[in-house]
Amino acid sequence: MKLKYLEEINSTNSYCKDNILNLEDRTVVYTFVQTSGRGRFARKWVNLGKDNLYLSIVLKPSSVLMPVYSNLTQYTSLILAQTFMESGVNPKIKWPNDILIDGKKISGILAETVFKNGELKGIIIGVGINLNADAKDFLQIDKLVTSLNIELNKTVDKIEFFERFINKFFDGYDLFLKEGFMFIKPKYEQFIDFLGKEITINNLDEKIVGIAKEITNDGAIVINDKKFFTGDIL
Numbered sequence: 001m002k003l004k005y006l007e008e009i010n011s012t013n014s015y016c017k018d019n020i021l022n023l024e025d026r027t028v029v030y031t032f033v034q035t036s037g038r039g040r041f042a043r044k045w046v047n048l049g050k051d052n053l054y055l056s057i058v059l060k061p062s063s064v065l066m067p068v069y070s071n072l073t074q075y076t077s078l079i080l081a082q083t084f085m086e087s088g089v090n091p092k093i094k095w096p097n098d099i100l101i102d103g104k105k106i107s108g109i110l111a112e113t114v115f116k117n118g119e120l121k122g123i124i125i126g127v128g129i130n131l132n133a134d135a136k137d138f139l140q141i142d143k144l145v146t147s148l149n150i151e152l153n154k155t156v157d158k159i160e161f162f163e164r165f166i167n168k169f170f171d172g173y174d175l176f177l178k179e180g181f182m183f184i185k186p187k188y189e190q191f192i193d194f195l196g197k198e199i200t201i202n203n204l205d206e207k208i209v210g211i212a213k214e215i216t217n218d219g220a221i222v223i224n225d226k227k228f229f230t231g232d233i234l
């Protein structure tokens, strides 16, 4: 693993995209000041002051990575949930990969691929983590959000959290590449609470309503006997 700290950047994901050819496999680019963070579905990821964490993990394609590529964000969400749990809170994973505390979002993941001349050059796993936000900063966000300092009622050591998260990520990474989603499924399921309940997911432009029956061995969610690999629980 290689670490690259940037004092300030528009977006760590954009930085990795622009520099993909010069960044080695398993490089982690991180900052505490991100001025134009991007979220899923072309949303923004707001900068919440200089004590929060914005990072991107660069992974380079290889024959072992390709089979598990679509489950990388689920692997990342599990590692995040475990890291939060060790910090003393009770996180839930909102399929496929948001992290919530009491229904409020504390962390999000944006995975992007970079192609050059039709060839996959890298996969970027971008993670935004609210560690030390001020509740009034949330007024600019039209969603239920929280931050670890608010949940714990104390200031969070951002470096300690960052190191614990990233070490845990790479400690299990090789085994995850080898074994795939099956290897993490039981642990992933400990952090979800919607199985057996009626949910609505947004899949492309379609809304699907039904009982969430199971998470399959390849990480899809089964609703009304149909498998979905992408989408968002509403």
Ligand code: BTN
Pocket (backbone or CB within 6 Å): 010, 011, 012, 013, 014, 034, 036, 037, 038, 039, 040, 041, 043, 045, 053, 054, 055, 056, 098, 107, 108, 109, 110, 126, 127, 128, 129
């Ligand atoms: C989401 O929940 O919509 C995903 C948010 C991902 C935000 C992170 S912050 C670090 C990295 N750089 C970005 O521009 N976005 C991701």
